[in-house]
Amino acid sequence: MNNFGITISRRNFLRRTAATAAACAVPCLVPSSVLGANAPSNRIHIGCIGTGNQGINDMNGFLRHRDAQIVVVCDVNTGSCDYPRKRYRGREPAQKIVNDYYAGKNRAGRYKGCDACIDFREVISRDDIDAVLIVTPDHWHAVQTIMAAQAGKDIYCEKPLGLTINEGRAMVEAVQRHGVILQTGSHHRSKESIRFVCELVRNGRIGKLEKIITSTGSYPKGPHWQPMPVPGGLDYDMWLGPAPYVPYHKDRCLYKFRMVLAYSGGNVTNTGAHSNDIAQWANGTELTGPVEIEDLGSEFPTDGMYDTASKVHFRARYANGVELINMGKGPSQAVRFEGSEGWIDAGYSTFKTYPESLMDSVIKPDEIHLYKSRNHYRNFLDCVKTREEPIASAEIGHRSASVCHLGNIAMMLKRKLFWDPGKERFTNDDQANHMLSRPYRAPWHL
DSSP, X not given: OOTTOOOOHHHHHHHHHHHXXXXXXXXXXXXXXXXXXXXXXXXXXXXXXXXXXXXXXXXXXXXXXXXXXXXXXXXXXXXXXXXXGGOOOOHHHHHHHHHHHHHHHSXXXXXXXXXXXXOHHHHHTOTTOSEEEEOSOHHHHHHHHHHHHHTTOEEEEOSSSOSSHHHHHHHHHHHHHHTOOEEESOGGGGOHHHHHHHHHHHTTTTSSEEEEEEEOXXXXXXXXXXXXXXXXXXXXXXXXXXXXXXOOOGGGSGGGGGGSXXXXXXXXXXTHHHHHHHHHHHHTOTTSOOSEEEESSOBOOSSSSOOSOSBOEEEEEOTTSOEEEEESSSSTTOEEEEESSOEEEEOSSOEEEESGGGGGOOOOTTSOOOOOOSOHHHHHHHHHHHOOOOTTOHHHHHHHHHHHHHHHHHHHHTSOEEEETTTTEESSOHHHHHTTOOOOOTTOOO
């Protein structure tokens, strides 16, 4: 029984089945004959919290899997298309997408079974929900994830995992305490080319790894702004949630929220959550973090709405001597690995190597082989069934986000900081330690 008084009978059944299989020394896969994976009553029922740009993308990703069923969508925005390319949706467009998709699979050509709501707590409290998809602004991730974990729901949460380092740790602890599965939306890990690059580095194909350069891309200066009327279809107070109250402006919400520190961490925690995650994976530090962080000449806006770094440039050093340099220039989400005997440039879909022969390298059976996932959504669904850790677990997602948060703190303070990744505290700066968390607007709290 969880805090909402909900009995998760299907999940308890899966756990008992997995535990029995493990005790019998048999791989803990639930047979399809038991699960009835394609039977509507036994699919993994998903509630989607946040159905804007990336929320729609993730929702569509789960729709394609026959053993998943989206039963409710939730967003504080009824619907929006006032941005370029009309990519920013809402709960009504999302509901229509789901109903239309399932109608196309239905012999009768009709389906009206997907519900829609404004308040995410309605999703979490439903006893017919097995898992939630959380694709809200960063400042909401911790509250929603922890409440979902308390309710016994498995969670797919978009990156960066938390708004602050203390939030991320609280999320990891909640996931562990309540025995739920969490997949961070660091989907680059599920690309074969990225895994291969990391295996090349981990197996010494470029010699001793010395330096990693990650790129986050840049973002223009924010507008000078005046308060605007709140659109009729938006619950703006709910959008703000635990963040401080400020008057509404359209460039504060939707995708551009990422450039406001109250809601996110700029491109460092946006695209940098991907590039720094891959850096951690290849460096073998995905469960820890750097020990030193310093600013290298970053710049921040002095006016306008946006207050995250307009020029990103910081350095982190790991205990193994590897140096990570994160900068704004260069292709977004790109990573360069420099070793004593070669280098690799890794992008989202292509990579270059020196020597070129590295492209034909084969990872031998007795070498390091990293976690293999060919589809991030599929990996999550499989782990919901097996109760195994997904490729981007809560701890991994938290540690990758922490690199980004540490860089932001160092850039804001303009001094070298020393970090204890075990205690997750700065050892030389009380002011920096105060920046590990943020106050919440009532009534929200962790």
